[in-house]
Amino acid sequence: MPLSPRVVDLGPYDVLLSVAALGSMGRAATAHGVSQAAVSARIRALEGALGVTLLERSPRGTRLTATGALVADWARVAVDAAEALEAGVASLRAEQASRLRVAASLTVAEYLLPRWLVALRAELPGTSVSLTSHNSTDVADDVLAGRADVGFVEGPAVPDELDAQVVARDRLTLVVAPGHPWVGRRRGVDAARLAATPLVSREQGSGTRSFLERALGELAEPVLELSSTTAIKAAVADDMAPAVLSSLAVAAELGAGTLVAVPVTGASLDRRLVAVWPRGRPLAGPAAELVRLAARRREGAT
Incomplete structure (x- = not known):
């Protein structure tokens, strides 16, 4: 069945998980090889698509809201599944190439x-x-x-x-x-x-x-x-x-x-x-x- 338009690309979820794990947008930006502004823009776009607030920003850093923590738990399952899918497809490509x-x-x-x-x-x-x-x-x-x-x-x-x-x-x-x-x-x-x-x-x-x-x-x-x-x-x-x-x-x-x-x-x-x-x-x-x-x-x- 068709996915809801609220279901977005997994890239922003992956960034959200990095922010949660590393505790700051700056460290997440370094991990993904992009600027901190790009990370911030992806999170804002994700919040806009979902209609919920995911992060609390303060001078002391960034942390997940209660809603953000719940979304992150669900996202981790999807991101892990996507990584497994990519690994499987890569193995098929390697098999086909040989x-x-x-x-x-x-x-x-x-x-x-x-x-x-x-x-x-x-x-x-x-x-x-x-x-x-x-x-x-x-x-x-x-x-x-x-x-x-x-x-x-x-x-x-x-x-x-x-x-x-x-x-x-x-x-x-x-x-x-x-x-x-x-x-x-x-x-x-x-x-x-x-x-x-x-x-x-x-x-x-x-x-x-x-x-x-x-x-x-x-x-x-x-x-x-x-x-x-x-x-x-x-x-x-x-x-x-x-x-x-x-x-x-x-x-x-x-x-x-x-x-x-x-x-x-x-x-x-x-x-x-x-x-x-x-x-x-x-x-x-x-x-x-x-x-x-x-x-x-x-x-x-x-």
């Missing part, structure tokens, strides 16, 4: 975040990080619901309720098994043919699949939908069907020769990876530092 909840798409979580988190630990060694990994749609939901302080997504579109900053760039790569008929095609595979080819694909809601749908248009029904990049690579290596995956995710397999990259013509498969957070709520603390470190690495800084 805790970071991150949600990231599978590609970012597996291939980029480890390096970013190592850099963050070097900058803020006391920060405790918890990481959850989903597809990009679920990452955005986590950030919007307050389950994550910052998210990293790879989808082509960011919900209007989120602010975003590009932190990395990636290229999707068409990969096939070494014995696939597309291996060695000089002209590669054109975008229309790729769109019409059933692929081993990530599930709906993944950033990779959403980007591919936007780049190629309507896609053929997948041969198989999997939520694991590792499982997709294994299926492709077994020659089940081609797949389009992040270049970060297939670098080791391409180097080992267990997968082969096939050029794609007629469509750009370059994409941006972005950090996201609630719109209108500036990033602060470890979340801001993590985004800064990620973006700095994208720009090639050391």
Whole structure:
């Protein structure tokens, strides 16, 4: 329920308690780091707000009236409670400043975040990080619901309720098994043919699949939908069907020769990876530092 207009800020009550404890306005002024005139003005304002006389002033000093002593007893409870509230909030701020909840798409979580988190630990060694990994749609939901302080997504579109900053760039790569008929095609595979080819694909809601749908248009029904990049690579290596995956995710397999990259013509498969957070709520603390470190690495800084 709304407080009475007679309930004023606790600062004047705190001054009143100091006058009562120290026995003079001068000593109370010294304790609060203000002038004696400022203390006197605060007490007069408090008396005016309450409609009672709190202090008796005389050449021998200042003491509480009987009413003032009663008000001071009540005020002490409120001031103590306010101090406890401030101490509690301060502990929450300290906890929040040392805790970071991150949600990231599978590609970012597996291939980029480890390096970013190592850099963050070097900058803020006391920060405790918890990481959850989903597809990009679920990452955005986590950030919007307050389950994550910052998210990293790879989808082509960011919900209007989120602010975003590009932190990395990636290229999707068409990969096939070494014995696939597309291996060695000089002209590669054109975008229309790729769109019409059933692929081993990530599930709906993944950033990779959403980007591919936007780049190629309507896609053929997948041969198989999997939520694991590792499982997709294994299926492709077994020659089940081609797949389009992040270049970060297939670098080791391409180097080992267990997968082969096939050029794609007629469509750009370059994409941006972005950090996201609630719109209108500036990033602060470890979340801001993590985004800064990620973006700095994208720009090639050391």
